[in-house]
Amino acid sequence: MDLATLLPFLVNVIVGGLVLGFVYAIIALGYTMVYGVLQLINFAHSEVFVTGAVVGFEVFRLLKGVDMNGYLKLVIALLAAMTISGLLNVLIERLAYRPLRNAPKLVPLITAIGVSLILQDVLRVIEGLQGRFDLTYTLPAGFADKFCAATSSCAPLGNFLRGVGVDLQLKDVILVVVALLSLGILNYLVNRTRLGKAIRAVAQDRVTAGLMGIDSNRMISATFLIGGALGGISGVLFGMKFGTVNAYSGFDPGIIAFTAAVLGGIGSIPGAVLGGLTLGVIQNLIGVTNILGQVVGSENLGAIDASYQRIGAFIVLVLILIFKPTGLLGKSNVEKV
Amino acid sequence: MSLPSMFSKTPRSAKPDRTLLLLAFFLITSGVLLVSHNGPLLEGMGTAGQFLKNPITEAFFVSLFLANVLFAYLWNAAPWARALVGAGSLLLVLPWAGREDTSLLDLSIQIMIFAALALGLNIVVGLAGLLDLGYVAFFAVGAYTWGIFASPRFSEVLKYYGENPGATNAGTLAIGLFLTVVTAASMVYINRLTARTAPTATSTWSFRLAAFGLVAGLTLAARATVVLMSGQAAGLANGIDPGFFWLFLALSILAAAIVGVLIGLPVLRLKGDYLAIITLGLGEVIRVLANNLDLYTAGSQGITPIRSASVPWFNSLAGALGFTEDQHYLLFLYVLVLIVVGVILLVNVRLDRSRIGRAWIAIRDDEVAAQAMGVPLVQTKLIAFATGASFAGVMGMIFAAKQTFISPESFNLFQSIGVLSMVILGGMGSFPGVILGAAVVTLLNLRILPGLGEATANLGIPQQVNPGQLQRLIFGIILVTMMLLRPEGLLPNKRRTLELHHDDNQEDDSVDGNAGALGNTGAEVYSPGVAPTKHEDPAGGRK
Numbered sequence: 001m002d003l004a005t006l007l008p009f010l011v012n013v014i015v016g017g018l019v020l021g022f023v024y025a026i027i028a029l030g031y032t033m034v035y036g037v038l039q040l041i042n043f044a045h046s047e048v049f050v051t052g053a054v055v056g057f058e059v060f061r062l063l064k065g066v067d068m069n070g071y072l073k074l075v076i077a078l079l080a081a082m083t084i085s086g087l088l089n090v091l092i093e094r095l096a097y098r099p100l101r102n103a104p105k106l107v108p109l110i111t112a113i114g115v116s117l118i119l120q121d122v123l124r125v126i127e128g129l130q131g132r133f134d135l136t137y138t139l140p141a142g143f144a145d146k147f148c149a150a151t152s153s154c155a156p157l158g159n160f161l162r163g164v165g166v167d168l169q170l171k172d173v174i175l176v177v178v179a180l181l182s183l184g185i186l187n188y189l190v191n192r193t194r195l196g197k198a199i200r201a202v203a204q205d206r207v208t209a210g211l212m213g214i215d216s217n218r219m220i221s222a223t224f225l226i227g228g229a230l231g232g233i234s235g236v237l238f239g240m241k242f243g244t245v246n247a248y249s250g251f252d253p254g255i256i257a258f259t260a261a262v263l264g265g266i267g268s269i270p271g272a273v274l275g276g277l278t279l280g281v282i283q284n285l286i287g288v289t290n291i292l293g294q295v296v297g298s299e300n301l302g303a304i305d306a307s308y309q310r311i312g313a314f315i316v317l318v319l320i321l322i323f324k325p326t327g328l329l330g331k332s333n334v335e336k337v
Numbered sequence: 338m339s340l341p342s343m344f345s346k347t348p349r350s351a352k353p354d355r356t357l358l359l360l361a362f363f364l365i366t367s368g369v370l371l372v373s374h375n376g377p378l379l380e381g382m383g384t385a386g387q388f389l390k391n392p393i394t395e396a397f398f399v400s401l402f403l404a405n406v407l408f409a410y411l412w413n414a415a416p417w418a419r420a421l422v423g424a425g426s427l428l429l430v431l432p433w434a435g436r437e438d439t440s441l442l443d444l445s446i447q448i449m450i451f452a453a454l455a456l457g458l459n460i461v462v463g464l465a466g467l468l469d470l471g472y473v474a475f476f477a478v479g480a481y482t483w484g485i486f487a488s489p490r491f492s493e494v495l496k497y498y499g500e501n502p503g504a505t506n507a508g509t510l511a512i513g514l515f516l517t518v519v520t521a522a523s524m525v526y527i528n529r530l531t532a533r534t535a536p537t538a539t540s541t542w543s544f545r546l547a548a549f550g551l552v553a554g555l556t557l558a559a560r561a562t563v564v565l566m567s568g569q570a571a572g573l574a575n576g577i578d579p580g581f582f583w584l585f586l587a588l589s590i591l592a593a594a595i596v597g598v599l600i601g602l603p604v605l606r607l608k609g610d611y612l613a614i615i616t617l618g619l620g621e622v623i624r625v626l627a628n629n630l631d632l633y634t635a636g637s638q639g640i641t642p643i644r645s646a647s648v649p650w651f652n653s654l655a656g657a658l659g660f661t662e663d664q665h666y667l668l669f670l671y672v673l674v675l676i677v678v679g680v681i682l683l684v685n686v687r688l689d690r691s692r693i694g695r696a697w698i699a700i701r702d703d704e705v706a707a708q709a710m711g712v713p714l715v716q717t718k719l720i721a722f723a724t725g726a727s728f729a730g731v732m733g734m735i736f737a738a739k740q741t742f743i744s745p746e747s748f749n750l751f752q753s754i755g756v757l758s759m760v761i762l763g764g765m766g767s768f769p770g771v772i773l774g775a776a777v778v779t780l781l782n783l784r785i786l787p788g789l790g791e792a793t794a795n796l797g798i799p800q801q802v803n804p805g806q807l808q809r810l811i812f813g814i815i816l817v818t819m820m821l822l823r824p825e826g827l828l829p830n831k832r833r834t835l836e837l838h839h840d841d842n843q844e845d846d847s848v849d850g851n852a853g854a855l856g857n858t859g860a861e862v863y864s865p866g867v868a869p870t871k872h873e874d875p876a877g878g879r880k
Contacts, residue, residue, distance in 0.1 A: 041610040106468055107820050109610050114816025121810035311625050314618035322603055
């Protein structure tokens, strides 16, 4: 493979990475919001998002035979996933985290790991009782088609993409649009509404916020609701992107999204998005290093393939935590004794 | 567990004497254990035999039997009775029953391997307060250290390097050794210099450079050695001589401790949740490496067969005791594991009472305060990591020898969480507690859940959702309920109980209940200077 064919290929890889990055970004927002308010890594978030993916799968399955616009089906799936994941997250907070609000950090952390394990098996049993384990998404017709394959109706974006040789499916475009929309709504919610103001106040100082008449427990529940709803959205997007989901498939994206949140600066919303996009691209690049290795003629580079993608995220995580623990957009946190 | 008298420090005069009860319990449970593991006898008993053979009843009787040892430790009885019951159970009755039913020996070895792992993790999590989710990586290091050399893998590696030597061997070896010696000497020299004066940027960097050179020199030397040895490949088709087992026992401790330090060094600046997720990541890295370094680890296929030590005199002894040929190595491993767990327990108890142990607890309770009091933070944490890791390393090696097969799947995150749940179930920081936790969780995993799975297999439940596969659920429930209801564990540490008690009396802390107990540990009970609660999170909902 020479450079002339490699360049469009690389562009493709990077664009694909960005699309993937949006999925990670939305998952990362779920971690970041909870961390921002409670300083707790919600390990169970990866299962919350898998729950969203499963709900999305069930909705698509139920609506398969129904004669309905594909986009409407998607909206229904997203809403259902948001509702159920959001409520699940609130329930987890109420039962597992709230009683431990004043315990040392290690305790809720271990609880979170436990909750995550419980949810994995519960999901598996629920789906397993109906004979389904590896859920394969069947999307509404057309979603898996090439974006603007031969038509000229979608100019100028489609023409531009085809011009630079980028190969996208319609579902990728939908994914990015949904992700951007939910980002916009979240941004509005957090920065422009009374609820957002109250949540930010609680995140900053729970006692003072309480003195100002804010019910911190309700605000924390609201945060978990929003975080869970985002998890639901990301679950459906994840299912659309990868096509298959099972009860355990939350682990990898969960870790990558957590890394994304830390990379961007945990607690920061734009940071989570930046981190997600960066990691999506890095992951896709690691996945094709063996092709790059063939081009450069290096055997060692060729030996690194997709199985090292996970390691890539961890190495990024270790490096950030060593050199810039606050992340790219995070604020430094002075330790008070 | 074998040393119950070791703990009998405090007089328990308030409790009634239970010597007779203990002996009676010992005799009954031993009898039941011996009967229920005697195949021919069970055959003759018909339905009752079937009942006794059932995995769940078996697990029940094994638990009752193991409870002996626990009671010998807990109950107030004459010292001779406690020693007799403890030693008699583990050295006499268990091997005896195991002679009739090898799976019992196998189970006991598993329990003790996990007990050692839990004891190691207990140092890291329970004493030093560093949540390590990648603990099983050290187990893997130990297992692969022995697995690679004591299996056909070693000759594969030699063959590969024989065909791809890379450089001239003798010359490379000389350069490598020279580099090693020079860099090691310069490291010592720099260290001496900086011991007298404060370290400067130059000295720090030259030290790092020398360390890098040392690694490079060792790598060169190792590679050249392998190339030089490649002629032997055919002769080592089954791995190295089993006599090296003892050397490797030491090497696996060393290797795991080094990996522990290597993993510990970059991440020790982190605390709590970050540390947890980084260790989780590094544990996964080791697993992915094991999965991908096909030349050394055979990838996902795993290494097999792995040899065990050959101890002729022990075999003849076992033969004299009536053990059949194929049971010899199991009995040998049983005794070995028993000794190793005993040593680990002893080391643990000594460490706990030492300066290091107190430094760990100080760090767990308040890092900043401990540092202010002159506890060297990095050094102390590294010792915790390395100690915990070395226990896992030695057990990893024994595990490899016992299974004769290892693959990356034996070392996934889930195993780490399993060990963590043992520590939490038993009680963080409490040695008998974590051993109990290991026994309970291992029995649950290897006997009770599969037993339930078998029992329900005919009830029309799909294979994939049968209780035999619900380990995650069980571990999750253990973690959550213990954290919510009894964070100090089943057999809490005495020091911690005291603090809990103190907690209940202080009206200020009463709302925290048990949940707050973990945070309030260590502070001197009546010290006016140290606030009993950690006010990290001043916005606690209760105020």
